[in-house]
Amino acid sequence: MQNPTPKDLTIRPRQLDFALPAPLPRHWHGGDAFKSHFFNAMSVQFPDGERFFIESVRLFREQIEDPLLKEQIRGFIGQEGHHSREHQHYSEHLRELGYDVDYLERGLKRRIGWVQKHFRPELQLAATCAVEHLTAIMADAVLKDPQWLNGADLLMAKLWRWHALEETEHKAVAFDVFNQVSGQAWYRRRAMLQSTFFFTIDTFKGLAHMLKRDGLLWKWRVWRDGLVWLWGRNGILRKLVGVYRDFYRADFHPWHHDNLYLVERYRAEFDEPAAAAS
Template sequence: MRSMHYSKRTPEKLDIEVRRPHFDLSSDLKEDWFDGSAFKTAFENAFSLLFPIGEKAFIESVRNFEDQISDPKLLKEIKAFYGQEAAHRKVHQQYNEMLCDLRGYDLVHLTKPQVERHQNRYSLLTPYQRLAATVAAEHLTAILADDLMKNKDHFADQGKSVAKLWYWHALEESEHKAVAFDVYIQVGGTIKGRRKALIFATFFILKDTFRSMFIMLKNDGQLWKIRTWMDGINFLFLKPGILRRILIPWLKFFKKDFHPWDHNNLDSIDYWKRQIPQKSTANL
């Protein structure tokens, strides 16, 4: 289905950069670093737990089709995509291990459903289905990243290292948001396949995130506090209401001729590029 709609592509002027910053997270992760809120901190930490396994699968799913790609621009973007996702995996693995050490969480228990799903159900998928799963997960990360980048007051304290880590990841997710999608189109991936994948990816990402969040809040003695859930309802649905805010961008993926760059956020990317060092190893 090399559709006529897919003359749309990543903007020519975008250069996907691989940065390798280092974040000193120990003082942030031992406390409720996200605005002092137990809920928001546990939610964001739970989200971090998904990346090491998820991003490994993203890279492999694209690599399965790399030899079918002849467009030099897309091939260059694919290499940058591998570099960015590999760096994210590494940094989030360190984040997750440090978090569990500092707060007494069991990393094996927290990631068990995701590990088992990848060993069992995911391994039975066809290469096309795995690529569709990546395309769908990349849409979710891209719309969350865009929301984070354009709401500069998302974190009350942007100076924290952990906040900078999330901005770095959001910037790179935005830069490479169409790479897996463009590969999927070029190798004949179907609209139906990617739509179905978004339903599954959204379900499993939310399920894993909420499960981990419950475990961490329980461990911290915060699960049954009214304040925790008032914060949670506000954060997810009211003010800022991140799930409410991403609903329309999420739905746009179901359009027949959807392309990630229908939403051009180059201005936001340019802003955050100036805040994040390019190839630094310096502490942030």
């Protein structure tokens, strides 16, 4: 399969030049509990998830001879390491608000440990490819669809744009490694089915837990408005169904969804201030 990853794509980690608001507003997404906790529930999964992604790629790092891909692997590891750290800080803010982050992390930690013990390295890498596709299509939407972050706290919105930019930059790294060491479409299709199921369960679990702690779990308007935001006629997730399904094609590659223009647009937000300060 031809590799359509842009040859001049630079992948490098960025240090955030700001801290999250302290204390974190409980409903930082425009006062909306459902929207805030949807993002919070995803964030709780990232510290352990990003570390798993790094390790699954490292298992094959020495087998890669392409100097460009080797450099991109280094950038991928650096970016994912920073994401894990920043979302760990995010989790600490959630703990301070009274949410049981340890409870939410426990099942994911146990599942990752089981996968690393019982799954072949190729299957672990396929799982990373699958989740990277989920995060890539959501990152693309965060960067181009105002519905995702309209009304959010400015610093929280900036955190998610930073994460989305870097997810977009490195969206094909694990996939390109997988194609070099395996390329079995069946592996990644199965991994996507499993990853979609568990990502959905973990996100719903986190969302429900935080709404319960807020005394809003059984408020039907909260669920009505939230589900319309996710899956209504113009729902943010409903718009992603087509690009999600593309992953199951035998000839799929992440850069078939060419959004390099978004990378160039949002690099200005994060790279130019850093260059001016140096």
